[in-house]
Amino acid sequence: MSSSPADAILSARGLTKEFLGFRAVSDVDLDVREGTIHALIGPNGAGKTTVFNLLTKFLTPSSGTIFFRGDDITGVKPADVARLGLVRSFQISAVFPHLTVLDNVRVALQRKAGLDTQFWRSNRVLDRLDDEANRLIDAVGLSAFAGHDAAELPYGRKRALEIATTLALDPPVLLFDEPMAGMGVEDIGRISDLIRRIAKGRTVLMVEHNLSVVADLCDRVTVLARGEILAEGDYDTVSSDKRVREAYMGSEDE
Amino acid sequence: MTSLTQSGPARPEDKAATAAHDRQKNLSRIGLVVAVIAIIGLIAAPFFVYPVFVMTVLCFALFATAFNLLLGYTGLLSFGHAAFFGGAAYFTAHAAKVWGWEPLSAILLGAAGAGLMGLVVGFVAIRRQGIYFAMVTLALSQMVYFIFLQAPFTHGEDGIQNVPRGDLLGLVDLNRPLNIYYFVLLIFLVGFFAVWRIVNSPFGHVLQAIRENENRAISLGYRVERYKLAAFVMSATIAGLAGGTKVIVLQIATLTDVAWQMSGEVVLMTLLGGMGTIFGPSIGATLVITMQNYFATSDVPVTVIVGVIFVLCVLLFRRGIVGEAIRLMKR
Ligand SMILES: Nc1ncnc2c1ncn2[C@@H]1O[C@H](COP(=O)(O)OP(=O)(O)OP(=O)(O)O)[C@@H](O)[C@H]1O
Ligand SMILES: [Mg+2]
Numbered sequence: 001m002s003s004s005p006a007d008a009i010l011s012a013r014g015l016t017k018e019f020l021g022f023r024a025v026s027d028v029d030l031d032v033r034e035g036t037i038h039a040l041i042g043p044n045g046a047g048k049t050t051v052f053n054l055l056t057k058f059l060t061p062s063s064g065t066i067f068f069r070g071d072d073i074t075g076v077k078p079a080d081v082a083r084l085g086l087v088r089s090f091q092i093s094a095v096f097p098h099l100t101v102l103d104n105v106r107v108a109l110q111r112k113a114g115l116d117t118q119f120w121r122s123n124r125v126l127d128r129l130d131d132e133a134n135r136l137i138d139a140v141g142l143s144a145f146a147g148h149d150a151a152e153l154p155y156g157r158k159r160a161l162e163i164a165t166t167l168a169l170d171p172p173v174l175l176f177d178e179p180m181a182g183m184g185v186e187d188i189g190r191i192s193d194l195i196r197r198i199a200k201g202r203t204v205l206m207v208e209h210n211l212s213v214v215a216d217l218c219d220r221v222t223v224l225a226r227g228e229i230l231a232e233g234d235y236d237t238v239s240s241d242k243r244v245r246e247a248y249m250g251s252e253d254e
Numbered sequence: 255m256t257s258l259t260q261s262g263p264a265r266p267e268d269k270a271a272t273a274a275h276d277r278q279k280n281l282s283r284i285g286l287v288v289a290v291i292a293i294i295g296l297i298a299a300p301f302f303v304y305p306v307f308v309m310t311v312l313c314f315a316l317f318a319t320a321f322n323l324l325l326g327y328t329g330l331l332s333f334g335h336a337a338f339f340g341g342a343a344y345f346t347a348h349a350a351k352v353w354g355w356e357p358l359s360a361i362l363l364g365a366a367g368a369g370l371m372g373l374v375v376g377f378v379a380i381r382r383q384g385i386y387f388a389m390v391t392l393a394l395s396q397m398v399y400f401i402f403l404q405a406p407f408t409h410g411e412d413g414i415q416n417v418p419r420g421d422l423l424g425l426v427d428l429n430r431p432l433n434i435y436y437f438v439l440l441i442f443l444v445g446f447f448a449v450w451r452i453v454n455s456p457f458g459h460v461l462q463a464i465r466e467n468e469n470r471a472i473s474l475g476y477r478v479e480r481y482k483l484a485a486f487v488m489s490a491t492i493a494g495l496a497g498g499t500k501v502i503v504l505q506i507a508t509l510t511d512v513a514w515q516m517s518g519e520v521v522l523m524t525l526l527g528g529m530g531t532i533f534g535p536s537i538g539a540t541l542v543i544t545m546q547n548y549f550a551t552s553d554v555p556v557t558v559i560v561g562v563i564f565v566l567c568v569l570l571f572r573r574g575i576v577g578e579a580i581r582l583m584k585r
Binding site: 056058077078079080082083087088089090094095096097098099103106107108110111115116117118119120121122123125126147165169 | 278451452454455456457458459460462463466467469470471472473474475476477478484488
C-alpha cells in the first residue's frame, strides 16, 4: 500500500465495491489535494456515484481504506463523516420537498447553531438563522423562491438549492455529484462562478459530465471507466490520453 | 475560510417570498381560532353531550395525536402503538386498584411505563425502514400482547375491572362527572400542547427533514437514529398518557387495549383526519368513536362500516379531512 502525499486531504487506497459479484468500483487509489477542485469524470455507469457513496460511507466498501486528513475514516458512519467536514450532494437532487426553500437551508444551519435537539422551544428561535440562510439562497439565485416549497421548483433550481444547503455547513471538503445537471446555460455559469468562489480555502471533488466546465474549473481530473482509474492529471494531459479518448469516443468530447 | 456570499439590497422578487410567508401566517391564525373555538366547545360539552363519551373521544384523540407525531411528522409508520396505549392502561389500572394509588400518579406511572416500552421497541425498530419498520413494531407489539395475556396481574381475558377513579391528589372526588371531565380535558390539552410544541420546535424541524429525505438529513450530519428514537419515546409516552387516562374514565383495562386491532384503529383515525396536521388525528378519532357508538347496535358489524367509510375517505380525499381543508385554503 502506497502512502498518500502529505497535501492530500482525502485519499482512498484500493477502494473496491462489489454488488453481488459485479465490481462497480475496482481497486481505486485516489488523492484529492487540499485546496484544489478535482473532477471525477467517466462514461455512464463508470462507478463515479458509487465512489462518492463509498467516500461518504453511504455504502460500505468491500475492501480498501479511506483517509481524511490522514485519519482512517473507513469505519465512520455517514452522519459523522459529514460532521468531520466532508459533505456531499446527491446526483438525484436531494431536497426536503415539503419544506420551503428557506426551511431547507435552515435545516442545514440549525445543527451547527446548536438548535437541533430543543423540543421544548418554539421554532421561532430558528429565525435568527434567516439572514445567513437568505444570503446562501441569494448566492444560488433563489431569492424569489424562498417561500416556495422545494417540491415546486424546477429541476435545475432544486440542484441550486441543494448546493445552498451543502454550503450552509461551511465544510472544508465538498463533494458534488453532477451539480449542474439539468441547468440552463445561465445557471451553469452562475454555479461555476459560485463553485470557483467557494473553492477558495476549500477542497472540491466533483462529478461532472460537461467537459467545458471541467476544463474551465478543475485543477485535476481523474477518469474512471468500468470501475477502474483510466487516467489522472490536469485536463490537457487527460484529454489527450488515447485510452480516455477511446472511452469517450462518440460522446461529449470537443 | 472566505465568505461565501455578499448580501444585496432587497429586491422586488422578495415579494413572492413575503406572500408565501403571509399565507403561512394566515393558516396559523386560522389554526389559533379553531383551537380557541374547540377549547370553548370542550369546556361546554359536558352540559350537552354524555360526558363519558366525550372523555373517551378525548383519550383516543390524544392517542392518535401522539401517533401522528411519528407518522405525520417523522415519517415512521408504527403498527404496534397499542402496546403503549394498552400497556399504560394495565400499569395505571394496577397502580390505582391494587396499590391504591391516587389517579394522577397512576396515570403518570402508566405514561412512564409506556415510555420505557417505547425505548425498547424503538431501539430495535428504528434500524429498519419503511414497511420493515412497521413489521418490527407489529411483531414486538404482538410479543407485548402475549406477555400481558400470560402475566397474572392482568387477569387474562377478564382484564382489570372496577378500577377506582379515586380522589385527584387526595382532594377532588373524580366520581363526580364534572370533576373527572375537566380533569380529563386538562390532561388532553396538556398532551396535545406537548405534541404541538414538539412539532413546532427546532427538534421538530429536524424530524420533518428526516421525514422528507432521510439520506439528505444524514449527509447534513444528523445522526437520524437518535432523533427517531427520541420521537418514538415521546410518542409512546403520550400514547401511554392517553391509555392511562382512559382507564380512569372507563375503569377497565383489557386485552382489547393492547391488541393489534387497536394499533390499526389509531392508524385509521390519523389517516382519516389527516396525518401531518395538528388537528387531523383528533377529528379522525372523533369520527371513528362516534361511528362505533352509533353503529354499535346495528346488524352490520361496526368494523365493516368503519372500513367502508375509511376506504371512501381515502379515495375521495387522500390527505384526510384536515389535509384537504388546508389544501383548499392554501389556494
Ligand atoms: N446499489 C447497487 N446495486 C447494484 N448495482 C449497482 C448499485 N449502485 C450502482 N450499481 C451499478 O454500479 C455501476 C456504477 O454505477 P454508478 O452509479 O456509480 O455510475 P456513475 O459513474 O455514477 O454513472 P452515471 O454517470 O450514469 O451517474 C453501474 O453499473 C450500476 O448499475
Ligand atoms: Mg452517477
